[in-house]
Amino acid sequence: MARAMTVLVTGASGLVGAEVTARLTAAGHTVLALMHSNGTLLRNNGRKLTPAPGSLTPLTGDITRPGLGLADDDMRRVAAADRIVHCAAVTDFGLPEERYERVNVAGTRHVLGIATAHRIPLVHVSTAYVCGERDGVALEDELDVGQRPGNAYEKSKLTAETLVHTAAGEGLPVTVVRPSIVTGAARTGCVRDFKTIYPVLRMVTRGLVRTIPGHYNAALDLVPVDRVADLVTEAATRFEDAEGLTLHAVGHPLTLRDFSDVLAEYPSFQVPRFVPPSSFSAAALPDAERPFYDRVVSLYDTYFRRRIHFDATRAAAFSARPAPAGGRPYLRRLLDHCLKVGYLGAPVPREPSPARSERSASR
């Protein structure tokens, strides 16, 4: 094993942070887990994290406050840390812009303040969608290319990553990991929190929203939570190799055509119709549909327009673990898990189809 380290993990109770914490403690490192309002650490499978005695120290803090609002004793512990992994962020969409500014931008500034003051190497968790609203290939080396962010969350993550790059330019050792859309575990589809794309899947498969502005050749990139946690952990533990790199933690893009075809395999699901954004009008939706569109789907419809591919050459070259296979079989695993736990209703028995055989063969 590499030298045992002490790592401050912000957002340790989050979907990604808890899995990173689990991996670090399991590998013999000590984690200072920054806890905010949620004081429990649950693994992605919903079970409580049970690290070896002494390997986990929860610290109460708030990244919106200078010094992360840490008590003096806790700050002394943090100052002696070997690494910081910054996962904490507001990840829900549709909140007031000021909230993203306070947590995602000012919060990152406060984390950078500590990292810089004590010269602690930083792994910053950003998002692949700092690429903004554009089509084509987004490279790991690109950051601000004049893109228009898809929403206030993306804007805040772009600003935060820019701050991190500025600090790197001033001598702070940093690595940036950019996940795409974090979804269930690669092998099982299991996910702890049904957020981001999941509420949209729920609305559309129930037929509550039937028409969505989007392009059938737009691509959604879903990445298994275990891939993200592995890459972030690897970046922290093999920092010498990761320093200065930006790594795309991404899966394989699925087009909306893929989505539609896979949803159509499930007898209990409704399949939405994607219409060109230029001819879509939310006001023209049926009364029963419009509130669901406005409240949930509209927050994500920028993702149904982008024909984007995330190049992950650097991540592939850095990581000792191969990127998991994605595509339609992975989407089916996600959906099967949702049905298993009742999130997308009860499963309806079905005849095996060629598509289902394709899935079995790929396991």
Ligand SMILES: NC(=O)c1ccc[n+]([C@@H]2O[C@H](COP(=O)([O-])OP(=O)(O)OC[C@H]3O[C@@H](n4cnc5c(N)ncnc54)[C@H](OP(=O)(O)O)[C@@H]3O)[C@@H](O)[C@H]2O)c1
């Ligand atoms: N999930 C995705 O699809 C996705 C995609 C791309 C990038 N990312 C990035 O990956 C990182 C982790 O995402 P995630 O999905 O694990 O997020 P998450 O599940 O929403 O967890 C966010 C974490 O941040 C903490 N936090 C929020 N406000 C805080 C504050 N003021 N002070 C301290 N901690 C605070 C939360 O703690 P409390 O709950 O106690 O407030 C929670 O532990 C984020 O930087 C996110 O932007 C996520």
